[in-house]
Amino acid sequence: MPWELKPDRPIYTQLIEQIELMIFSGVYSLGSKLPSVRDMAQEAAVNPNTMQRALAKLEEDGLIITHRTSGRTITEDANMIEEAKTKMAERQILDFLEKMQLMGFKQKEILAIINDIAKGMKE
Amino acid sequence: MPWELKPDRPIYTQLIEQIELMIFSGVYSLGSKLPSVRDMAQEAAVNPNTMQRALAKLEEDGLIITHRTSGRTITEDANMIEEAKTKMAERQILDFLEKMQLMGFKQKEILAIINDIAKGMKE
Amino acid sequence: MPWELKPDRPIYTQLIEQIELMIFSGVYSLGSKLPSVRDMAQEAAVNPNTMQRALAKLEEDGLIITHRTSGRTITEDANMIEEAKTKMAERQILDFLEKMQLMGFKQKEILAIINDIAKGMKE
Amino acid sequence: MPWELKPDRPIYTQLIEQIELMIFSGVYSLGSKLPSVRDMAQEAAVNPNTMQRALAKLEEDGLIITHRTSGRTITEDANMIEEAKTKMAERQILDFLEKMQLMGFKQKEILAIINDIAKGMKE
DNA sequence: GTGGTCTAGACCACA
DNA sequence: GTGGTCTAGACCACG
Numbered sequence: 335m336p337w338e339l340k341p342d343r344p345i346y347t348q349l350i351e352q353i354e355l356m357i358f359s360g361v362y363s364l365g366s367k368l369p370s371v372r373d374m375a376q377e378a379a380v381n382p383n384t385m386q387r388a389l390a391k392l393e394e395d396g397l398i399i400t401h402r403t404s405g406r407t408i409t410e411d412a413n414m415i416e417e418a419k420t421k422m423a424e425r426q427i428l429d430f431l432e433k434m435q436l437m438g439f440k441q442k443e444i445l446a447i448i449n450d451i452a453k454g455m456k457e
Numbered sequence: 458m459p460w461e462l463k464p465d466r467p468i469y470t471q472l473i474e475q476i477e478l479m480i481f482s483g484v485y486s487l488g489s490k491l492p493s494v495r496d497m498a499q500e501a502a503v504n505p506n507t508m509q510r511a512l513a514k515l516e517e518d519g520l521i522i523t524h525r526t527s528g529r530t531i532t533e534d535a536n537m538i539e540e541a542k543t544k545m546a547e548r549q550i551l552d553f554l555e556k557m558q559l560m561g562f563k564q565k566e567i568l569a570i571i572n573d574i575a576k577g578m579k580e
Numbered sequence: 581m582p583w584e585l586k587p588d589r590p591i592y593t594q595l596i597e598q599i600e601l602m603i604f605s606g607v608y609s610l611g612s613k614l615p616s617v618r619d620m621a622q623e624a625a626v627n628p629n630t631m632q633r634a635l636a637k638l639e640e641d642g643l644i645i646t647h648r649t650s651g652r653t654i655t656e657d658a659n660m661i662e663e664a665k666t667k668m669a670e671r672q673i674l675d676f677l678e679k680m681q682l683m684g685f686k687q688k689e690i691l692a693i694i695n696d697i698a699k700g701m702k703e
Numbered sequence: 704m705p706w707e708l709k710p711d712r713p714i715y716t717q718l719i720e721q722i723e724l725m726i727f728s729g730v731y732s733l734g735s736k737l738p739s740v741r742d743m744a745q746e747a748a749v750n751p752n753t754m755q756r757a758l759a760k761l762e763e764d765g766l767i768i769t770h771r772t773s774g775r776t777i778t779e780d781a782n783m784i785e786e787a788k789t790k791m792a793e794r795q796i797l798d799f800l801e802k803m804q805l806m807g808f809k810q811k812e813i814l815a816i817i818n819d820i821a822k823g824m825k826e
Numbered sequence: 827g828t829g830g831t832c833t834a835g836a837c838c839a840c841a
Numbered sequence: 842g843t844g845g846t847c848t849a850g851a852c853c854a855c856g
Contacts, residue, residue: 344831355559370843381833386845402710403840403843423560427574430553436474437546438482441575448571451550452564464648467855504856590846601805616828627848632830649828649855669806673820676799682720683792684728687821694817697796698810713840750841 337378345380349388357397357408358419365410368398460501468503472511480520480531481542488533491521583624591626595634603643603654604665611656614644706747714749718757726766726777727788734779737767 339348356362368374368389375385389406392398396414400406409415434444462471479485491497491512498508512529515521519537523529532538557567585594602608614620614635621631635652638644642660646652655661680690708717725731737743737758744754758775761767765783769775778784803813 346831359559359561371845372843383834383846384832387831390845400844402713402845405843419560423557423562423570424574426553426556426560427571430549431571431575433474433549434546436478437542437549438478439546445568445572445575447546448550448554449568451547452554452568467648469855506856510855592846604806617830618828629831629849630847633846636830646829648830651828665806669803669808669816670820672799672802672806673817676795677817677821679795680792682724683788683795684724685792691814691818691821693792694796694800695814697793698800698814715840753841756840 337380339378339380346384346387346391349378349380349385350391353388353392354397354418354422357415358422362408364408364412364415366408368406368408370405460503462501462503469507469510469514472501472503472508473514476511476515477520477541477545480538485531487531487535487538489531491529491531493528583626585624585626592630592633592637595624595626595631596637599634599638600643600664600668603661604668608654610654610658610661612654614652614654616651706749708747708749715753715756715760718747718749718754719760722757722761723766723787723791726784731777733777733781733784735777737775737777739774 337349337352339345353362362368369377371386371389372382374389375382378385389398389400393400393406395418396411397409397418398406399409431444439447460472460475462468476485485491492500494505494508494512497512498505501508512521512523516523516529518541519534520532520541521529522532554567562570583595583598585591599608608614615623617632617635618628620635621628624631635644635646639646639652641664642657643655643664644652645655677690685693706718706721708714722731731737738746740751740754740758743758744751747754758767758769762769762775764787765780766778766787767775768778800813804810808816
């Protein structure tokens with residue numbers, strides 16, 4: 335899972351998204367311990383402050399728990415995670431549909447196209 | 458066709474999108490002349506600099522042609538337009554599918570969800 | 581309204597509180613424009629980043645609205661402000677009562693003491 | 704008397720508060736001997752260093768006396784204790800009243816609110 | 827000139 | 842060694 339950071343959006347938001355994805359997909363499992371801020375920052379080739387900002391947001395959202403002097407862990411609340419996942423998915427979909435409609439595509443067209451493309455992708 | 462500008466994203470990108478949409482949907486037809494920057498800016502209730510910036514980007518992409526002494530026209534190259542539209546759509550879709558898969562959704566799930574949500578949207 | 585910053589708690593939280601107080605008490609009225617981040621930072625003798633952090637939190641809470649390139653204004657939503665004020669008051673009171681009880685004071689005692697002291701204060 | 708430690712504030716300050724409370728309320732009476740640091744630490748399920756730190760602060764405030772070779776005792780000076788208690792209470796109350804007034808609450812309002820809330824709390 | 831982001835580097839409290 | 846905060850200074854996008 336390489337850290338892909340593009341310069342077109344704030345880095346810290348991309349960090350948030352990618353860490354969320356790692357949580358959703360089980361790379362970081364329920365209750366497991368996260369590396370230290372400094373380590374994660376180094377691995378992502380990012381300033382520790384930036385990584386800290388991302389983690390702070392994730393904690394605010396309840397996905398991560400900070401133990402003041404002994405690192406951070408992923409929440410053990412599966413519902414919390416499921417909720418965040420659903421929320422993220424909805425936002426993705428709505429954004430996508432809105433853009434496609436702005437471009438003049440009708441719903442039928444969108445579904446047809448996406449169907450076609452999806453066939454060609456790896457499972 | 459009201460100009461809908463939200464304050465959460467750069468104005469000029471929204472202008473680009475909306476003008477593109479107008480081109481794609483034929484509000485501005487092939488080869489037709491665009492209003493002056495000032496007029497367009499005024500109609501959109503936007504700073505002329507901002508409108509200027511949007512138009513510059515559209516020209517860069519080949520959708521608009523600037524005639525130094527006589528304003529701007531939409532390109533007459535239908536292929537160019539179709540190409541721009543397709544290109545934009547493809548990138549949207551691929552980005553979307555990739556993110557959804559990273560989140561752990563299978564193709565069937567994605568299609569099911571998007572189908573559901575699309576039903577609730579305005580045509 | 582001098583900026584009183586003590587070294588025993590994070591500065592940015594103190595900035596948040598003091599700006600909230602200024603909003604609640606009308607120093608900054610509904611819809612009025614705030615000074616620039618840099619100006620406010622200078623006035624409070626604080627790094628602009630720190631002031632920015634405080635203002636970002638206030639915006640997150642809905643008390644302040646950021647206009648991307650033209651400064652910030654206080655929300656015009658009186659309810660929003662009233663709500664924040666009530667919330668802040670409740671937290672103050674609960675914190676206070678909890679501490680007093682921890683110290684062994686009964687409710688009657690607390691009320692008696694506070695009554696006495698309040699008499700001696702300026703209206 | 705269970706040791707209630709929350710992870711949101713420094714452990715050692717919570718230890719201080721709880722030990723103070725035990726002194727104020729007579730659980731540890733004037734002149735009585737305290738358990739060893741290790742025992743207290745174990746009972747509170749806390750690192751001995753942390754307990755040590757809390758006791759050091761209490762000694763600094765004069766509530767506890769360290770006898771280099773024979774452990775610690777509570778001070779025999781009743782005035783000292785009463786003074787500490789009163790001092791702490793006064794500061795709590797004044798801070799509280801000041802903040803509430805800054806928020807624009809009149810004394811009557813404060814008393815009314817606090818009265819309401821106090822009713823809902825455990826004795 | 828406005829807000830937003832990022833970095834580098836430092837210091838602190840805590841356990 | 843852990844997270845948290847702060848500063849200084851820089852750069853960027855925007856209008």
